[in-house]
Amino acid sequence: MDAKKAAGEKAAEYISDGMRIGLGTGSTVYWTIVRLGELVKEGLRIEAVPTSVQTEKLAREAGIPLLPLARLQAPLDLTVDGADEVSPKDELIKGGGGALLREKLIASFSDRFIVVVDHSKCVSELGRFPLPVEVVPFGWEMTSKQLRQMGCEPVLRMRDGAPFVTDNGNYVIDCRFGSIPNPGELTVELNKLPGVVENGLFVNMADLIVVGHPNGTVRTKSGT
Numbered sequence: 001m002d003a004k005k006a007a008g009e010k011a012a013e014y015i016s017d018g019m020r021i022g023l024g025t026g027s028t029v030y031w032t033i034v035r036l037g038e039l040v041k042e043g044l045r046i047e048a049v050p051t052s053v054q055t056e057k058l059a060r061e062a063g064i065p066l067l068p069l070a071r072l073q074a075p076l077d078l079t080v081d082g083a084d085e086v087s088p089k090d091e092l093i094k095g096g097g098g099a100l101l102r103e104k105l106i107a108s109f110s111d112r113f114i115v116v117v118d119h120s121k122c123v124s125e126l127g128r129f130p131l132p133v134e135v136v137p138f139g140w141e142m143t144s145k146q147l148r149q150m151g152c153e154p155v156l157r158m159r160d161g162a163p164f165v166t167d168n169g170n171y172v173i174d175c176r177f178g179s180i181p182n183p184g185e186l187t188v189e190l191n192k193l194p195g196v197v198e199n200g201l202f203v204n205m206a207d208l209i210v211v212g213h214p215n216g217t218v219r220t221k222s223g224t
C-alpha cells in the first residue's frame, strides 16, 4: 500500500461521531478525506472546516458536511493535516501546497492536531525543504530582500508563468535555509517582518505524528 494512503487512512480512525474537525490540504490528507467520505456514507456524523479551496471541493465531493468558520463557537475537536518536513522534536515545515496560513489558523483552533506523512518527510533537522513564507503582494520584492538578510535564498513561487496566488490573495516566497537549527526563534523573527503574513514553521503544535511506510505499515508517535 502507498505510504501516504496508509498514513492518511490511519488518521481517520481518530475521528468519532459528533466531532467537528479541521481538514488539511495535500496528497496525504487526501486519503483521510476519502476514508471519511466512506464513513459518512456509513453513518458517521461529523462537520468539517477545510483549510483550502482545494480541500473544500474534495470534502464536498466526498459528501462530508462543512462547517462555516463563522459558526464555530468553540475549538475544533481535531485537525488532520500533512507536512513537508517533520523534525525529531515534531516541529514541522508546511505550505508546500500553499495553504499554510489557513492550515496554521485551523490547527491553532483545534484541541488536537494530527499530522500525516510518509516516512520520507521525517528529517534529522528542518530546512532542506524550502520554507514557504506567505507575503502580501505589495512590496514583495522588498520583503524578499529582508528575508534574504535572514540567511536564506528566497524564490517567489510561480505557477504558469505568473506568481502563485494563495487562497487569501497573497504570494508565497520559498526560502531555502539549508538548515533551521532553531525553528522556534526563526518563526518569531519571520513574522516580525511587516510584509510577512505567516510562515510555514509549525512549532509546538503537533499532538500526534502518523508516519506511513511503503509496505503499508504505520507508526505513530506523540508530538509535543
Ligand SMILES: O=C(CO)[C@H](O)[C@H](O)COP(=O)(O)O
Residues within 6 Å of the ligand: 024, 025, 026, 027, 028, 029, 081, 082, 083, 084, 093, 094, 095, 096, 097, 098, 099, 100, 103
Ligand atoms: O502544507 C501543506 C499544504 O500547504 C501540505 O500539507 C504539505 O505540503 C504536504 O503535502 P503532501 O501530503 O501532498 O506531501
